[in-house]
Amino acid sequence: MAFDRYAAICHPLQYTVIMRKEVCVGIAIGVWVAGMINSAVHTGLMLKLSFCNSNIINHFFCDIPPILSLSCSDTSxxxxxxxxxxxxxxxxxxxxxxxxxxxxxxxxxxxxxxxxKKKAFSTCSSHLTVVCFFFSAVTYTYIRPSSDYSLDKDKFVSLLYSVITPVINPLIYSLRNREVKEALKTITGRGRLLRRLQD
Incomplete structure (x- = not known):
């Protein structure tokens, strides 16, 4: 997304040349390969661990920090x-x-x-908001030391980057759309009208 925005704003006349199909496919394949390698490394390291106590993961999904907290072997x-x-x-x-x-x-x-300027800022600010929200939550989850691990905090932060970020993503992008803005004004106007009628 950032590269797409960069090409669209910094090189608008060359956008179709820069963001051609081969480039988009190459970026997608690169991200997929990096993700698969990352997953394979973590899975291989997890297979070497011993789990002697509970096998119940007290979390919303099977993530690295909660699994490491269940291990009775060295997880350094x-x-x-x-x-x-x-x-x-x-x-x-x-x-x-x-x-x-x-x-x-x-x-x-x-x-x-x-x-x-206003149009360019509105296009970029929504994406940058989601990116900052996502990366700050992910960094907090995976970089803090294990001694600072708190299951409740971890559950909350994991909700931020795994559920809330994908949910607000389309909302943030659609709020730039004039029709969506008008629909929201209509909905909030009806809500106010209903409250007045009930009073």
Whole structure:
């Protein structure tokens, strides 16, 4: 998304050349391969652990920190690899996203019309909001030390990045749509009218 926004705002006349089908497919395949390698490494390391007590994961889904808390063997290698994966995949992705937005902001400030600046900012701010929300939750979950592990906090934060972020994503993007804004005004107007009639 960040690269797509970068190409659209910084190089609008070359957008169709930059974001051609082969580039999009290459980016998607690269992300899938990185995700599969990351999953394979963590799965292989998990298979070497011993679990002697409970086998019930007190969590919403089977995630790395809750599984490591069930293990009775040394999990230091798993924790190290989790931090390495977050730094390589998470922090580098977030860094590349922020870098692209630095170029985007520079291009936006060069736009002369106020309407053009406003449109470009609204296009980018929604994506940047979701990205910051997602990466801050993921970084908190996987980089903090195991001594600071709290099951309740972990459940709440995992809800942020696994449920709330995907739910608010379409909402944030659709709020830029004029028809959706008008529908929301109509709905909230009807709600106010119903409250007045009930009083």
């Amino acid at each position: 290698l798993n924790e190290t690899m989790t931090i390495v994966a977050v730094v390589i995949i998470g922090v580098s992705s977030f860094g590349l996203t922020l870098t692209s937005y630095c170029f985007i902001l520079r291009a936006i400030f060069r736009i002369r019309s106020t309407e053009g």
